[in-house]
Amino acid sequence: MRSIWKGAITFGLVNVPVKVYSATEDHDVELHQVHDADGGRIRYQRRCEVCGKIVDYAHIDKAFTDGDKTVVITDADLKALPEERSREIDVVEFVPSGQLDPILFDRSYFLEPDGSSPKAYVLLLRTLEQTDRTAIVHFALRQKTRLAALRVRGGVLMLQTLLWDDEVRVAEFPALEQTVKISDRELDLSAALVDSFADDFTPGNYTDEYQAQLRRLIEEKLAKGDAIDTEATFGHSEEEAGGGEVLDLMEALRRSVDRSRSGRDEATAATTTAESATRATKKKSTARKQA
Template identity: 70%
Template sequence: MRAIWTGAITFGLVNVPVKVYSATEDHDVALHQVHDADGGRIRYQRRCEIDGKIIPYEHIAKAYDDGERTVILTAEDLASLPAERSREIDVVEFVPNDQLDPIMFDKSYYLEPDSKSQKAYELLRRTLEDSDRTAIVNFALRQKSRLAALRVRGDVLMIQTLLWNDEIRAAEFPSLQERPRVTQRELQLSEALMESFAGDFEPEKFSDEYQEELRKLIDAKLEQGDAIDTAETFGEEEEKKSGGGEVIDLMEALQRSVERSRSKGSASAEKKSPAKKSETKKKPAAKKKPA
């Protein structure tokens, strides 16, 4: 991995120099646009609407238009902002872990200690871990002031940038104004169904099915050309059940789902259990007493 930013975590007089790395990566198959008739690549050009010329990237600046006037902001202008020049991850406060709503999380980054700051890094990591707290921090990255959560993940400190409060929409739906009545029986069946699916989350068990099928399609087209048989490539498509089919009463649907889940669980348990031996062991013959 390559560091995308270097700076220091600061709280009080404590200074912890760190390097910042992206914690995630995109695994999607890279596709580009072409003309469907001849396969020609579609290119987008940065053309100036005044002189009609194609402008190289180094001569493109940003601008703000208020409707009457335009202010051009160069890269030098933006780099001169005090927040952009700062290389500090400034701790604002320490909050309980459970006070952070996951809807606020945005991008994730790993923090590596500088060779001279390993003791301070480990001290901060242990303090956060033992106290079950998350540090709320401010820092500047890529021409933006960021609010972030500094927290522990295993042996590593990481920061997750947070959305600002006014960036999160309120869920105000008219359909939720009146709550429908849920019976105790419905709730019990729903809980039973949920319990039948209960387990521990293991991320490695899951994969991106769409990307796997897309790669399979690309390989097939590379080998066979455009005349591939998708049914043969992917197998017969299973019948898809949509919401527009048979209308089932909620109680009936819950009851059927619970019964189906239980039957699957029983069948699975039978496969795992060893076959029972039908034969009974013979008792050893009694020894004859000496005459």
């Protein structure tokens, strides 16, 4: 794994340098959009509405529009904000772990001790385990102020970003406002059904069946030869090219030669057409004079 950020957990006078790693990863099969008629890759272009040019990411800024006016915010503007410059993960409070509603959890990150001695890291880890507390922390990451839960998982400190309180919707369903009568017999039968499915949760027992079936479908198509040449049909991906097409030297020379030949052929054809038209005009003129 490669760290995505470095900082330090701070509470009181204690400072714990850490490296931050993404704790989860996506294993979904990546699918592209293609033209159903010929299998050609469908691409989206970042085109400027003013000049009409396709713009590289390096020349794209962010902006806010209030309807009448637009304010452009550059990367330099964002980096100049005091909150963005901070590399501290400030502990706000330590709360009972059971008080955190799972709906608040957003992204998960592993924290690795950064430095020659992990003593402060291990001290914080063991303290959280012993007190059964979760640290609520505040920090800035990727141009956003974050609230997060700092807890222990598998002998490692884990940081889980939290949604802000106003980001969680209130569920208001009229049907649930009605008075519903449930008999004891219905509750007993329902509880018996739950008991018949009761077990300990083991994540490894479950797999993404859709992704497994999709991979099997792809393998079967490849085995049957039901595929198209990727380079010829898709071309070079824009992600690999850094916003534009990348050609090796030989390919660039070949395309240049082809383009040059094509241009000469078009010029020759145009000249021939023009000469033919001139000769035809002269013949018509001569015929009129003789008449």
